Amino acid sequence: MKRLTQYSASIRSWLAGRYDIGAVEAFAEEQAHKPLPTHVGFWHTFGSLSLFLFLNQVVTGILLMIYYRPTVDTAFESVRFIITKAHFGWLIRGLHAWGATLMILCVLCHMLRTYFMGAYKKPREVTWILGVLIFGCTVTFGFTGYLLPWSQLSYWATVVGTEITGVIPFFGGYLKTLLRGGEGITGETLARFYVLHVVVLPWALTAFIAVHLFLMRVQGLATLERVGEEKPIPKGVGIPFFPHHVLKEGIVFCLLVAVLLTLIVGWPIELGEKANPLSTPVGIKPEWYFLPTYQLLKYFPKMIGLLVSLVPPLLLLLWPFLDRSPERHPKKRRVAVAIGITALALAIVFGVLGHISESTRSFRGQKYEFDMYSVPHRVQPGTHP
Ligand code: HEM
Structure with a gap:
């Protein structure tokens, strides 16, 4: 420890002899306290936690790129090689695949926290809008990454997922062709999704997160006071960022790593079978975070369904300008809190309906078949399925 202090003191004096590091130190000191x-x-x-998971995706993604090959003939085999033969490949892929799910969960929790605490209100509207763009990028990461292993599930989920863009009037057909790189899902689609996944989205997300964090640091975290009545927090009254809040983050970080490792070892994400464009498997479902939209689309004609599914993201984007009340405290914002809880409950209900739709399940010894709208139908014993 003594040696470490000596080393850091020598590095500091080496730097101080060449650069004006006083200003940097003062800034770091001010931010830390x-x-x-x-x-x-x-x-x-x-x-x-979302930031940590994003960094995890970047590091493990780069490692996966060493062996992953994005062509129709090699993609599936290269992923199989990674998880069965490459040193710690199973761990790297597990960290990436489960990390994606946990990142979306953490971003969602963070979004709910800022919503319920009214942190999106003036002057933090841009921080919120960037957050919504970050959320959009995060789920697009999931969508593009899902195709990369080129398995049956990933192939057919992409067929269904890209189909919907064709419904958009006037330029829908063009958009679908642009996304797929042709009529069907082929090597062209894989190449496009790969470029989006490893180049376009990482840089876009890095830029959005950088500005998001910069604004958060410059404006500080929102208090629960009314808009326009926020007073600066005097030293000695607020919670010091270091070590108090950093310690809290350390505890949660350790828990997250424990959950991540447990999921990787206990519930490894299966690779399944290689994509076969000629055989459509039954019960193709998108990833859990698309299930609410997937189910919602079934209750409307295609075009109307698309318009309806565009309403929640638009509302999210414009929310800081629609909610004009100056109150931040959740107890004083009963309508906004009720809207938030209803939206969350609807997303969960539609997600569950999407999950159980087109499946057969047993309940108290009786088999039920759930149709595409998730309406249960009793299966008479001895009949199909
Ligand atoms: C990878 C994704 C994201 C990262 C890394 C990130 C990071 C952060 C961090 C570290 C903070 C300060 C601490 C905290 O409040 O937890 C923050 C604040 C904030 N974030 Fe995010 N964020 C992300 C996504 C989002 C999303 C999706 C939204 C909303 C749509 C959002 C809206 C906000 C707002 C409004 C604040 C200010 C909070 C306050 O002043 O109390 N962020 N963000």
Whole structure:
């Protein structure tokens, strides 16, 4: 420890002899000891957890690229090689695949936290809008990444997922062809999704996150005071960022790593069979975060369904300008809180309906077949299925 202190002191004096590091040190010192609002607790750790998971995706993604080959003939085999033969390949792929799911969960929790605490209100509207764009990029990451293993599930989920763009009037057909790189899902689609997944989205997300964090640091975290009545937090009153909040983040970070490793070892994500464009498997479903939209689309004619499914993201984007009340405290924003809870409940209900639709399940010894609208039908014993 003593040696470490000596080394860092020598590095510091080497740098100080060449650069004006005083300003940088003062800035770091100020940021580290910035007092945070007194309501800051564990809910405020989801932003950093999302950041950690994003970094995890970048590092494990780069490692996966060493062996992954994005062509129709090699994609599936290269992933199989990674998980069966490459050193710790199963772990790297597990960290990437489960990391994606946990990242979406953490981003969702962070979004709910900022929504319920009214943190999107003036002057943080742009931080919120960037957040919505970040969320869009995150799920697009999931969508493009799902095709890359070129398995039956990933192939057919992409067939269904890209089909919907064709419904858009006037330029829908063009958009679908642009996305697929032709009429069907082929090697062209795989190449496009790969470029989006490893070049376009990572850079876009990095830029959005950088500005998001910059704004958060410059404006500070929102208090629960009314808009326009926020007072600066005096030193000694708020929670010090270091070590108090950093310690809280450390605890949650360790828990997250434990959950991630448990999921990787206990529930490894199966690769399944290689894509076969000639055989459509039954019960093709998108990833869990698309299930609510997938189910919602079934209850409307295609065009109307598309318009209806565009309403939630648009509302999210414009929300800071639609909610004009100056209150931030959840107890004083009963309508906004009720809207948030209803939206969350609807997403969960549609997600569950999407999950059980087109499947057969047993309940108290009786078999039920759920149709595409998730309406259960009793299966008479001895009949199909
Ligand atoms: C990878 C994704 C994201 C990362 C890494 C990230 C990171 C962060 C961090 C570290 C903070 C400060 C601590 C905290 O409040 O947790 C923060 C604040 C904030 N974030 Fe995010 N965020 C992400 C996505 C989002 C999304 C999807 C939204 C909403 C749509 C959002 C909206 C906000 C807002 C409004 C604040 C200010 C909170 C306040 O002042 O109390 N963020 N973000």
